[in-house]
Amino acid sequence: MRSHGQPAWELLLPAAGAPARRRGLALQEALRKAVRSGRLAAGTRLPSTRALAADLGVSRGLVTEAYEQLTAEGYLRSDRGSGTWVGGAARGRHTGSTRARGVVQGPVGGETTASGPVSGVSGPLPGGSGVRVDFRPGTPDLSLFPRSAWSTAQRAVLARLPHPALGYPDPRGLAELREALAGMLTRRRGVVADPERLVVCSGVAQASTLLGFVLRARGLDAIGVEDPGSPEHGRLFASTGLATVWLPLDEQGLRPEPLAGSGVRAVVVTPSHQFPSGISWSAERRAALLDWARAVDGYVLEDDYDGDFRYDRAPVGALQGLDPERVVYAGSVSKSLAPGLRLGWMLVPEALLGEVVERKRTMDLGNPVLDQAVLAEFVARGAYDRQLRRCQRAYRERRDALLAALAEHLPGTRVSGIAAGLHVIARVPGRYGPPERFLARAAEAGVALRPLAEYGTERPGDGDVRLVIGYAHLTPSAVAEGVRLVAKAVGGG
Amino acid sequence: MRSHGQPAWELLLPAAGAPARRRGLALQEALRKAVRSGRLAAGTRLPSTRALAADLGVSRGLVTEAYEQLTAEGYLRSDRGSGTWVGGAARGRHTGSTRARGVVQGPVGGETTASGPVSGVSGPLPGGSGVRVDFRPGTPDLSLFPRSAWSTAQRAVLARLPHPALGYPDPRGLAELREALAGMLTRRRGVVADPERLVVCSGVAQASTLLGFVLRARGLDAIGVEDPGSPEHGRLFASTGLATVWLPLDEQGLRPEPLAGSGVRAVVVTPSHQFPSGISWSAERRAALLDWARAVDGYVLEDDYDGDFRYDRAPVGALQGLDPERVVYAGSVSKSLAPGLRLGWMLVPEALLGEVVERKRTMDLGNPVLDQAVLAEFVARGAYDRQLRRCQRAYRERRDALLAALAEHLPGTRVSGIAAGLHVIARVPGRYGPPERFLARAAEAGVALRPLAEYGTERPGDGDVRLVIGYAHLTPSAVAEGVRLVAKAVGGG
Numbered sequence: 001m002r003s004h005g006q007p008a009w010e011l012l013l014p015a016a017g018a019p020a021r022r023r024g025l026a027l028q029e030a031l032r033k034a035v036r037s038g039r040l041a042a043g044t045r046l047p048s049t050r051a052l053a054a055d056l057g058v059s060r061g062l063v064t065e066a067y068e069q070l071t072a073e074g075y076l077r078s079d080r081g082s083g084t085w086v087g088g089a090a091r092g093r094h095t096g097s098t099r100a101r102g103v104v105q106g107p108v109g110g111e112t113t114a115s116g117p118v119s120g121v122s123g124p125l126p127g128g129s130g131v132r133v134d135f136r137p138g139t140p141d142l143s144l145f146p147r148s149a150w151s152t153a154q155r156a157v158l159a160r161l162p163h164p165a166l167g168y169p170d171p172r173g174l175a176e177l178r179e180a181l182a183g184m185l186t187r188r189r190g191v192v193a194d195p196e197r198l199v200v201c202s203g204v205a206q207a208s209t210l211l212g213f214v215l216r217a218r219g220l221d222a223i224g225v226e227d228p229g230s231p232e233h234g235r236l237f238a239s240t241g242l243a244t245v246w247l248p249l250d251e252q253g254l255r256p257e258p259l260a261g262s263g264v265r266a267v268v269v270t271p272s273h274q275f276p277s278g279i280s281w282s283a284e285r286r287a288a289l290l291d292w293a294r295a296v297d298g299y300v301l302e303d304d305y306d307g308d309f310r311y312d313r314a315p316v317g318a319l320q321g322l323d324p325e326r327v328v329y330a331g332s333v334s335k336s337l338a339p340g341l342r343l344g345w346m347l348v349p350e351a352l353l354g355e356v357v358e359r360k361r362t363m364d365l366g367n368p369v370l371d372q373a374v375l376a377e378f379v380a381r382g383a384y385d386r387q388l389r390r391c392q393r394a395y396r397e398r399r400d401a402l403l404a405a406l407a408e409h410l411p412g413t414r415v416s417g418i419a420a421g422l423h424v425i426a427r428v429p430g431r432y433g434p435p436e437r438f439l440a441r442a443a444e445a446g447v448a449l450r451p452l453a454e455y456g457t458e459r460p461g462d463g464d465v466r467l468v469i470g471y472a473h474l475t476p477s478a479v480a481e482g483v484r485l486v487a488k489a490v491g492g493g
Numbered sequence: 494m495r496s497h498g499q500p501a502w503e504l505l506l507p508a509a510g511a512p513a514r515r516r517g518l519a520l521q522e523a524l525r526k527a528v529r530s531g532r533l534a535a536g537t538r539l540p541s542t543r544a545l546a547a548d549l550g551v552s553r554g555l556v557t558e559a560y561e562q563l564t565a566e567g568y569l570r571s572d573r574g575s576g577t578w579v580g581g582a583a584r585g586r587h588t589g590s591t592r593a594r595g596v597v598q599g600p601v602g603g604e605t606t607a608s609g610p611v612s613g614v615s616g617p618l619p620g621g622s623g624v625r626v627d628f629r630p631g632t633p634d635l636s637l638f639p640r641s642a643w644s645t646a647q648r649a650v651l652a653r654l655p656h657p658a659l660g661y662p663d664p665r666g667l668a669e670l671r672e673a674l675a676g677m678l679t680r681r682r683g684v685v686a687d688p689e690r691l692v693v694c695s696g697v698a699q700a701s702t703l704l705g706f707v708l709r710a711r712g713l714d715a716i717g718v719e720d721p722g723s724p725e726h727g728r729l730f731a732s733t734g735l736a737t738v739w740l741p742l743d744e745q746g747l748r749p750e751p752l753a754g755s756g757v758r759a760v761v762v763t764p765s766h767q768f769p770s771g772i773s774w775s776a777e778r779r780a781a782l783l784d785w786a787r788a789v790d791g792y793v794l795e796d797d798y799d800g801d802f803r804y805d806r807a808p809v810g811a812l813q814g815l816d817p818e819r820v821v822y823a824g825s826v827s828k829s830l831a832p833g834l835r836l837g838w839m840l841v842p843e844a845l846l847g848e849v850v851e852r853k854r855t856m857d858l859g860n861p862v863l864d865q866a867v868l869a870e871f872v873a874r875g876a877y878d879r880q881l882r883r884c885q886r887a888y889r890e891r892r893d894a895l896l897a898a899l900a901e902h903l904p905g906t907r908v909s910g911i912a913a914g915l916h917v918i919a920r921v922p923g924r925y926g927p928p929e930r931f932l933a934r935a936a937e938a939g940v941a942l943r944p945l946a947e948y949g950t951e952r953p954g955d956g957d958v959r960l961v962i963g964y965a966h967l968t969p970s971a972v973a974e975g976v977r978l979v980a981k982a983v984g985g986g
Contacts, residue, residue, distance in 0.1 A: 142656040148651075154644065158641075158643060158647075163638075164635065166832070166833040166834075168632070169832075202857035202861075205857065206857045209855055334661075340861065340862035341861055341862070342662070342857060342860065362702055362728065362729050362733075363699065363702055363732075363856055366835065368695075368833065370864065
């Protein structure tokens with residue numbers, strides 16, 4: 001790359017008078033594009049933050065932030081002392097011959113009570129009826145749905161939609177929605193989103209089923225899932241004939257050796273804010289996963305179930321942006337608007353597109369058009385961004401209420417995965433009782449809790465109580481009341 | 494049954510002061526219920542129309558009409574001279590050992606241009622662009638969609654729907670919609686509709702896919718389809734792993750011997766107004782089909798794609814009413830409101846219900862809730878009935894315009910299947926040219942026509958041109974103009 005004069009991406013930056021935040025985002029997007037297009041080849045060393053800031057006439061802080069953001073997303077890597085480089089982990093490092101194979105999960109029975117990122121389906125509670133506070137994750141705050149704005153948009157849509165739009169739909173979705181979503185996702189999630197590759201679907205659950213059927217028809221018989229992860233993924237893929245293989249996570253993401261040894265050629269992951277652990281995958285693990293996918297000619301389903309909600313910094317860009325031909329990206333409005341809309345999207349690699357669209361066609365001929373047109377209005381007019389900001393503010397406040405209540409009433413509890421999303425992991429010290437008794441007492445007190453054990457195969461024997469606590473659907477006072485009730489029941493403060 | 498005094502169903506009739514039409518419909522429904530419940534056992538002879546009219550204190554015409562209607566639906570049979578009896582064809586008559594097996598249609602290729610009752614997907618036209626009048630069947634008149642009433646109902650729904658209704662839906666559908674539809678279908682289509690057995694789905698296409706997956710998982714490998722019939726049925730079932738077997742029709746319905754010899758244990762049929770032939774199945778054939786289903790422990794999918802549109806008499810009741818444990822009934826709003834709503838329903842036998850609902854859940858978690866709530870309003874407030882009457886008036890007028898234009902411009906053309914639906918079969922005499930030339934000239938003149946040959950395996954060599962003409966989506970003047978253009982192109986009047 002040129003280290004003097006104007007770098008190639010300078011053209012994309014807003015004029016110097018534009019707000020710093022907009023210039024910063026534009027710099028990040030210009031860098032992403034330059035890496036993707038190959039203008040910045042893998043292995044290239046980037047100029048120092050000081051030099052680039054001077055070149056571009058922006059503050060050094062903006063450049064530092066851009067480097068950090070793209071490093072988190074896996075576009076760049078940073079070696080302490082030796083600067084910033086294009087590309088993530090070195091290739092081929094993780095193609096070891098470890099035979100460690102995950103636990104094979106057959107057509108799923110048993111675990112029908114857990115809920116995950118792709119579904120809010122909740123089973124009966126251990127304690128029966130009389131739930132006062134429900135901390136089970138998976139549901140957003142339905143009272144935040146913008147009824148009045150949605151109603152106005154509905155009326156506008158019915159007034160302007162041409163008659164033919166009411167006919168049998170394009171199974172890929174309404175053209176105006178695909179265009180609006182492609183723009184929004186490029187901007188917000190750093191994906192590579194061509195409207196021609198975007199398929200509107202009923203949500204991440206349907207995206208999973210669509211992809212499952214396509215992969216099954218191509219001869220795959222299993223798909224890897226994160227451990228811990230969402231049992232719902234397993235149930236959905238089982239319905240398409242694919243077995244699921246649990247693949248262990250550590251604090252950085254999927255561990256490369258068990259993945260390589262598993263024999264699967266497809267995985268479903270939640271790298272932005274892993275469900276349920278709450279970690280954000282490291283740049284190295286993102287790169288390693290894509291290396292693996294290319295090596296086995298495989299595919300990755302990225303379930304970006306809550307990628308829009310990040311509280312203490314900018315959201316980490318989606319994995320799909322790093323390799324749109326290996327990653328199927330799926331998201332929905334279930335957490336941002338309402339699950340009842342059953343409206344979502346997938347970005348599909350070229351090689352799978354025809355098969356996915358034909359599956360969508362035979363499954364339902366395409367999504368209903370009116371809600372699609374309303375969402376297109378919403379996105380195009382900025383109402384969707386406003387809704388996301390509104391949710392983000394509300395959810396951050398609830399998260400803070402939860403952290404404060406845990407610190408006050410159950411001191412000693414360690415909380416993780418707090419930077420983003422609609423839930424946290426809480427590890428309550430064993431002194432509040434062994435897990436079974438803790439959960440039973442909470443249930444008796446009318447508080448529904450979901451133990452982490454329901455989301456995977458690990459069973460640490462340290463006596464601590466690990467919980468997946470969903471807070472987004474509860475008011476701050478309900479959050480505090482729930483924690484207080486639990487603490488009282490288990491003898492806490 | 495009692496031939497003196499008050500028959501058991503009298504209690505259900507509206508008081509003598511009620512309008513004759515209402516009393517007539519109530520009598521029909523009371524008779525259906527009495528047959529279904531076994532209070533009127535198969536083989537029972539009914540009283541004469543004169544005697545029953547006197548018993549009930551209604552006009553003899555009402556009783557005659559009720560007997561005729563229920564005979565058409567297969568509840569009763571009438572032997573000239575010997576009166577009216579409960580039950581259709583005698584049992585066991587059609588379990589012959591004929592080996593005639595239909596043509597097996599593999600995973601479907603080729604026929605991607607035809608459209609059928611379950612889909613309006615239309616491929617490229619032979620003549621390319623420049624279509625002036627499109628007679629291809631499958632699409633209703635989209636300008637009849639009641640935009641203003643729908644908009645009002647949308648607003649009302651968003652104002653009243655409780656927050657939890659916006660959450661993850663019941664995969665069976667919104668309770669209020671299932672209840673409203675069950676009532677409407679019982680009243681309009683003579684089905685046995687328990688809201689607990691009703692599954693809201695995205696239309697008949699999805700109903701087919703749902704049932705196909707369930708039957709495939711039960712070990713079936715093929716399903717019978719009507720010949721002629723809708724190629725789309727075959728494509729949908731192929732996506733679930735089921736091959737399709739063409740089963741020949743005659744002017745009464747599916748011929749029993751080829752059905753019995755085919756080896757299939759499931760069929761999809763359109764008995765109310767067969768697609769594309771337009772016949773209404775005879776009572777004997779309805780009974781024979783159900784006898785067959787019971788004998789082979791099989792299932793019938795009834796695609797009631799246009800059962801609501803019948804112009805010259807009351808609609809024939811659905812097959813499902815005769816045996817709700819053997820018939821899966823499927824319908825949608827695609828012809829009555831708009832295909833773009835992707836909203837339909839199935840009535841599912843008890844034995845299949847759990848599997849169908851679980852399939853629906855993994856396919857999309859359930860239909861979007863807002864349109865469901867709006868349709869529930871529509872049905873409950875009578876707006877849906879008004880819409881059906883409005884469509885029926887419009888479509889009857891268009892059908893009449895078509896018949897008049899054919900008589901004027903292509904004299905000698907024989908038209909069938911005219912009593913109902915959104916299309917007719919026209920048999921144009923060979924003197925207007927052999928079929929290939931006829932179709933080519935029509936296409937050159939800008940008129941899109943669909944030959945009957947695209948819907949089945951029969952190829953009569955008499956030189957006549959057999960067409961499936963859809964008229965519902967065209968104004969009367971467009972219908973007349975289309976026929977005039979064709980006639981001019983082929984040298985007609």
